[in-house]
Amino acid sequence: MKLTYLSLGSNIGDKKNHIQSALNKIDRTIGNIISISSLYENPSEGFEGEMFYNCCISLETIFSAKELLKKLLVVEKEGGRVRSNDRAYVSRSIDLDILFYEDEIINSKDLIIPHPKLHQRKFVIKPLLEIAKGKIHPIIKKSILQVAEDLKEFSEIKKIKEQLFNPVYNSLLNYSNIVVEGNIGVGKTSLSKKLSSDLNKNLILEGFKENPFLEKFYEDPKRYALNLELTFLIDRCRQLNDYKNQLDLFKTGVVFDYDIVKSLIFAGITLSENDFNLYRNIFYFMTKDLIKPSLVIFLMQSPENLLNNIKKRGRYFENKIEKEYLKKINQAYLKSLKSNSNLNTLFIDVSDINFVENKLDYMELLFRIKKSLV
Secondary structure: OEEEEEEEEEOOOOHHHHHHHHHHHHHHHOEEEEEEOOOEEEOOOOOOOOOEEEEEEEEEEOOOHHHHHHHHHHHHHHOOOOOOOOOOOOOOOOEEEEEEEOOOOEEOOOOEEOOOOHHHOHHHHHHHHHHHOOOEOOOOOOEHHHHHHHHOOOOOOEEOOOOOOOHHHHHHHOOOEEEEEEOOOOOHHHHHHHHHHHHOOEEEOOOHHHOOOHHHHHHOHHHHHHHHHHHHHHHHHHHHHHHOOOOOOOOOOEEEOOOOHHHHHHHHHHOOHHHHHHHHHHHHHHHOOOOOOOEEEEEEOOHHHHHHHHHHHOOHHHOOOOHHHHHHHHHHHHHHHHHOOOOOEEEEEOOOOOOOOOHHHHHHHHHHHHHHHO
16 A cells, blocks of 8 residues: 545636545445545635636545546546647646655656645645654655745635545444444443544444443452443443434434343343243343444454553553453354344454554454445
């Protein structure tokens, strides 16, 4: 994958929609959009025309610089731009420029990288400051921040309120009820909060502190297992039933950091055979009319990473959790989810990324989800 920076502009018609449509096509045909700057408005330069909307993006792609240029020209053409041999500037529905391609310097008949006027264009430098202020121009040997300081005055470049949407989320918008599942300490709640915010969905989180038997269970599992699992089941069923009466109509759905089936999975590990048979009958009776997920994202982590995460979050009653217990939970989850053909489940390995604390890793997780949904 190669990292490249692009500039997008439009000054005809629905300018914001032209740029958003181009982003959608870039996402589908060229690569993963890592970051998108704000939209800025500025006067036309070099000709008389309507005000421009401009933004910059960073993009990962497998294509070479020349292949990238060809594909961007296709996006421009599909976006309504008609190029001519006349080099004079004219108004256009969409304008796409390659600013940087890794740190390469290319000077050919059809392509010059870095863009030859990059460091002179305030309408490029202003949005680029948001996503790449430390990027070093490989020819003039200055960072984008230093270039901005040289240009000094940006009063004609106005940030606008309209916002662009990263197309990586598009595939998830097709699902109204998304469940994030996984082992203890995998980051279910953190991802659920991020997705709820980014997708404008309601959020339902499990309240681990509300179960009075949780701490007691870790002290004496055999004695308190049934109390623990029944209490969890009752609380989860109540919460999911209450959701029906609390629906925010301005939201596009809901994200849960658990699926009710986890009750059955954990009970299968913690309960004796007799207790589990009783519990299972109660479970199916209580859950038959509950809201069902349209997508389950199951996060997978190594037991070692899980233990580190558990230790980091500092819940003292979890200190006695052992690796073998985590392995049993993982095996039970996989067996249950893979055998349930009614669930649309994605299995995503996050052992090599820290999506909770690292924004780029979070984007990498979204790219893995997008790829799994294709």
